[in-house]
Amino acid sequence: MKDEVIVPVTLDDEELLPLYSTVDSAGADVRAHIEEDIVIPSGESALIPTGIRSEIPSGYEIQVRPRSGLALKHQITVLNTPGTVDADYRGVIGVILINHSNQSFTVTKNMRIAQFVLAKYERAKFVTTKELALSARGEGGFGHSGTH
Numbered sequence: 001m002k003d004e005v006i007v008p009v010t011l012d013d014e015e016l017l018p019l020y021s022t023v024d025s026a027g028a029d030v031r032a033h034i035e036e037d038i039v040i041p042s043g044e045s046a047l048i049p050t051g052i053r054s055e056i057p058s059g060y061e062i063q064v065r066p067r068s069g070l071a072l073k074h075q076i077t078v079l080n081t082p083g084t085v086d087a088d089y090r091g092v093i094g095v096i097l098i099n100h101s102n103q104s105f106t107v108t109k110n111m112r113i114a115q116f117v118l119a120k121y122e123r124a125k126f127v128t129t130k131e132l133a134l135s136a137r138g139e140g141g142f143g144h145s146g147t148h
Contacts (some may be wrong), residue, residue, distance in 0.1 A: 033092075050109055061085060
C-alpha cells in the first residue's frame with residue numbers, strides 16, 4: 001500500500017467519514033447528509049450535501065466521481081464529473097447528482113452517493129506565442145481520429 005496523505009475533515013455527523021470499500025479502492029465512498037429524502041425527477045439534477053468540510057493539502061484536489069452501481073442500475077451520475085474540490089475550499093462539500101433515467105430517483109439519508117479520489121496536480125504557466133509546433137493531428141477536432 002502507498003503512503004497515505006492526511007486530509008483533515010470536520011463532519012456534521014461521525015457516520016459521514018469517507019471510507020474505502022476495499023484496500024485497493026481508489027475512491028472513498030461519500031454519503032448524503034440529509035434529514036429528509038430528496039427526489040430527483042427524470043432528467044433533473046439536485047445538489048446533495050455531504051456534511052463534510054476538508055483541509056486538502058496544497059498541490060492536491062479531491063475529485064468527486066460517480067458510483068458505478070448507481071450509474072448502471074439507476075442511471076444516476078455526478079453532473080460535473082469529475083467535480084473538483086480545491087485545497088483552499090473550507091465549506092460543506094456538495095455533490096450534484098443527475099438522473100438520466102425515465103423515472104424519479106430517491107436519495108435517502110446516509111445513502112452512498114459518490115466517491116472522493118485524492119489527486120495530485122501540476123499547475124501550468126500559460127504563456128502566449130505567435131505559433132504552435134506542428135503535430136500529426138494538427139487542427140483536427142472532435143472525431144478527427146476516427147471511432148475504431
